[in-house]
Amino acid sequence: MSMIEMLTKEMEQEANTTRRMLERIPDDKLDWQPHPKSMTIRQLATHIAELPSWVALALNTDGLDFATAPYEPTPIHNTADLLAxxxxxxxxxxxxxxxxxxxxxxxxxxxxxxxxxxxxxxKGEVVRMSYSQIVHHRAQLGVDLRLLDIPIPGSYGPSADEPF
Structure with a gap:
């Protein structure tokens, strides 16, 4: 299996888990945050949803300079926007x-x-880093959802809420 094939397979597996996590977010909790230094659920979930686009960014450019291309998150208004x-x-x-x-x-x-x-x-390391960032931030989102008493889907096996 080539590296591209392995990266594609991993991306699709992680996307399924991420989708299951994102779809749990209630529209009325998008602006909730667990701590003043933490991102809101909207900010965190938007970042998670945007991260796959870093694959194309890495493969099609030589880099990113925030001084000339500042980050502007995509506006989302509800969970449907987020999933789209x-x-x-x-x-x-x-x-x-x-x-x-x-x-x-x-x-x-x-x-x-x-x-x-x-x-x-x-560029390959950037692709893998984007996957790692998705997993990292998805875990943060899981903590936020747990604090809101929203059932968490399993990621790599059962969760306390979904025994499989």
């Missing part, structure tokens, strides 16, 4: 991966804010 955003991001990622070769994962990619370099890694 995730599907749009996934479609971008799937298209980019379907057109890529393993060799295209090797060039370097830089994340920066002007002169400050946050990371300088291969």
């Amino acid at each position: 955003l995730q599907e749009q991001s996934l479609n971008e990622a799937k298209t980019a991966l379907s057109q890529a070769t393993d060799e295209q994962l090797e060039p370097m990619w830089t994340l920066r804010n002007g002169d400050e370099i946050y990371s300088h890694t291969t």
Whole structure:
């Protein structure tokens, strides 16, 4: 199996788990946050839904400079918007991966804010980092949902709420 095939398979598996988590968010809880330093559920979930688009970003560019392209989250108003955003991001990622070769994962990619370099890694590492970020933030969302007493789906097996 090629790296592209493995990355595609992993992306699709994680997307299913992420979709099951995002669809649990009640519309009336989007602005809830567990702590003043924490993101609201809207901010966190939007970030999670947008992260698959980083696959195409990594494969089709040499980097991202927040000084010239500041982050502007996609506005979402309800869970349906959120799920549509995730599907749009996934479609971008799937298209980019379907057109890529393993060799295209090797060039370097830089994340920066002007002169400050946050990371300088291969494009393949950026793709994997985007997957890791999804899992990381999905776990944060799981804690938020648990605090709201919303049942959590299993990720890699059963959860306390879904014994499978």
